[in-house]
Amino acid sequence: MKCTLIPRLGLTAGLATLGLLFGFSSCPAQDAAATLGPGSAFSIPQVQLIQPETLDHLLQAGGANKTLVLQVGSRVLYAEAHIPGADYAGPGSQPIGLQALRSRVATLSRRQFIVLYCGCCPWNHCPNVGPAFHQLHDMGFTNVKVLYLADNFGADWVDRGYPVERGH
Numbered sequence: 001m002k003c004t005l006i007p008r009l010g011l012t013a014g015l016a017t018l019g020l021l022f023g024f025s026s027c028p029a030q031d032a033a034a035t036l037g038p039g040s041a042f043s044i045p046q047v048q049l050i051q052p053e054t055l056d057h058l059l060q061a062g063g064a065n066k067t068l069v070l071q072v073g074s075r076v077l078y079a080e081a082h083i084p085g086a087d088y089a090g091p092g093s094q095p096i097g098l099q100a101l102r103s104r105v106a107t108l109s110r111r112q113f114i115v116l117y118c119g120c121c122p123w124n125h126c127p128n129v130g131p132a133f134h135q136l137h138d139m140g141f142t143n144v145k146v147l148y149l150a151d152n153f154g155a156d157w158v159d160r161g162y163p164v165e166r167g168h
Contacts, residue, residue, distance in 0.1 A: 039093070039130045041123050041146075048133065050115060050145040056162050059085070068108070072101065072132040073118035077153065081164040083117070088168065092118065092132030101132055102139065110140045117146065119153025 050058075058067060069085060071078045072092035082088070089104050090097030105114070114136060118128040129146050136144045149156040158164055 039127070039134070041126045041129050043130050044133050044146050048145055049148040051148055052157055052160065052162060055083075055115060055145075055147055059083070067113050067115055068105075069115045069117070070101070070104065070132075071118065072097065072116050072128045073120045073126075073153075077120060079167060081153070081158055081166050082168070083157070084163050084165045086117075086165075089116075089132070092116075092128035092130070092135070097128070098131060098135050101135055105136065105139065105141070108141075111143055112141065113143045113145075114141060115145045115147055117149060117153070119147075119149045119157065121152055123148065123150050 055067075055069075059069070069083050069087070070089040071082050071086050072089050074091060075088060078086075078088045087104065090100030092098065092101065105112070108114075116129055116132050116136070118126050118132075120126060120128065133144060133146050
């Protein structure tokens with residue numbers, strides 16, 4: 001199901017408001033030293049990134065190699081809107097979120113195709129995708145991609161007309 005113009009604008013405004021309320025504009029990875037550290041989005045190799053258009057085509061195609069999409073950001077953002085079929089795996093920047101991620105994937109084949117995403121704030125400030133990606137890598141997962149959202153989920157997914165689900 002595609003969003004109409006009015007709900008998309010509402011989601012973008014909602015994400016911006018949440019960002020201000022929860023301090024996403026000053027994410028822990030914001031300063032220069034943190035953005036180069038192992039927990040930053042910049043620590044994810046370029047080859048491990050997937051663009052929104054590519055992921056959308058992949059999800060529309062379906063097929064035998066089912067893609068597991070995991071949102072590793074805020075539960076509030078996940079409830080507001082998320083990629084159809086995505087599971088919430090907890091905030092990647094928090095120990096409780098990383099534990100939830102480990103629990104979610106514990107029984108999966110280490111070759112399972114997994115796409116992680118957050119979208120809480122601009123890519124260069126995201127505190128969640130780097131730790132989540134490295135957690136899966138450390139667990140031996142070999143087929144993990146991270147959805148590249150340059151600005152945030154609202155601007156780079158919702159406003160571009162890609163499908164969303166709400167709630168959960």
